[in-house]
Amino acid sequence: MSKISVNNAWFYSFHGCLHEESVIGGEYIVSAVVETDTSLADQNDLLESTVDYVAIYNVLKKEMDTPSKLLEVVLERIIEGIKKIDNNIDSIDVSIKKLSPPIGGNVDSVELRKKV
Numbered sequence: 001m002s003k004i005s006v007n008n009a010w011f012y013s014f015h016g017c018l019h020e021e022s023v024i025g026g027e028y029i030v031s032a033v034v035e036t037d038t039s040l041a042d043q044n045d046l047l048e049s050t051v052d053y054v055a056i057y058n059v060l061k062k063e064m065d066t067p068s069k070l071l072e073v074v075l076e077r078i079i080e081g082i083k084k085i086d087n088n089i090d091s092i093d094v095s096i097k098k099l100s101p102p103i104g105g106n107v108d109s110v111e112l113r114k115k116v
Helices: 019-024 039-044 053-064 071-083
Strands: 002-013 026-036 089-099 109-115
Touching: 002 053, 026 053, 026 071, 053 071, 071 089, 071 109
Parallel strands: none
Antiparallel strands: 002 026, 026 089, 089 109
């Protein structure tokens, strides 16, 4: 079993419950890790035999470009999108970090993470 990771992809997106967040936007860092059997790819050196990290990134980008009020919704869309990439994915671990969230205090970030 191997882990394929897309680490710390940066996005400027328009998620949030506050009106200002949907207009001004904010910075997000997204990471995704998939576990899959790469034993065939180890032998045949073919991209079709593994999970393409470009495909993972494209799911992240697509869903981060689609505004939502809750990061939970974005996270679930990302997980469902990654599942569609390859039937041989055994697990998915995704995190979304919102930088400088508007919570009335000096906070570096908030993060939502889910593993399925």
